[in-house]
Structure formats: structure tokens, C-alpha cells
Amino acid sequence: MPAHGVSPDSLEMKKKELIDKVVLRSGIKKKDAKPVVEAMLAVLGETLGDGRALNLQPLGKVKINRMKQVAKDRVIICKIRQSGRVISEAEKSTETPIAGAAE
Secondary structure (H helix, E strand, O other): OOOOOOOHHHOOOOHHHHHHHHHHHHOOOHHHHHHHHHHHHHHHHHHHHOOOOEEEOOOEEEEEEEEEEEOOEEEEEEEEEOOOOOOOHHHHHHOOOOOOOOO
16 A cells, blocks of 8 residues: 555665665764664564564564575565554654644
8 A cells, every 4th residue: 555645656665765764863874874774674684584573663563474485586475564553754744733632
């Protein structure tokens, strides 16, 4: 299901965009964020490649349904279950606060 406000041509997030969003959200410098993001992606890829599930909120619980070797590549079919409703930053900026809600 496409995310709100995302054009069909840009549904795939690439590493550069991920790094840029991490920099924007965290406030750290790109030169500091890039090796951390790359290391994290390597660890996640290795963990899935080892057949282990992930439980990383708010991303969700990633469960491997099946794996198969195709030529020199491996295909991993996963299911991701997110707890509750994950709200994107775009949705947060357009939400109307509830009157009387505690800050």
C-alpha cells in the first residue's frame, strides 16, 4: 500500500535517502551517520541471512517465511508485523492535536 504523499515512481527508498533522513531526524553530521547506517544495514542483512527473526520496534517484527538460493543470490521472503499504527513524519505534521490532551 503506497505511503501518503509518495509518488508511485519513488516508492523504493535507496541508501542515500535513508542516510539523509537519519541525518535530518537525528541532527548528526552526514559523515558520522553514514558509517553507522551502513553498519546497521550490514548487521540486519547478516541476521536475516542467518535465518534469524528481528524484533526492532518501531520497524516491527520481521519473521522469515522461507529462503531459497537462486544462482548466486539468496531470496528471503519475510513478513513484517508492526505494532499499532506507525505514523510517518508527513502524517505527524498534518495531524490536528486533540483538544485538552496533555503534552
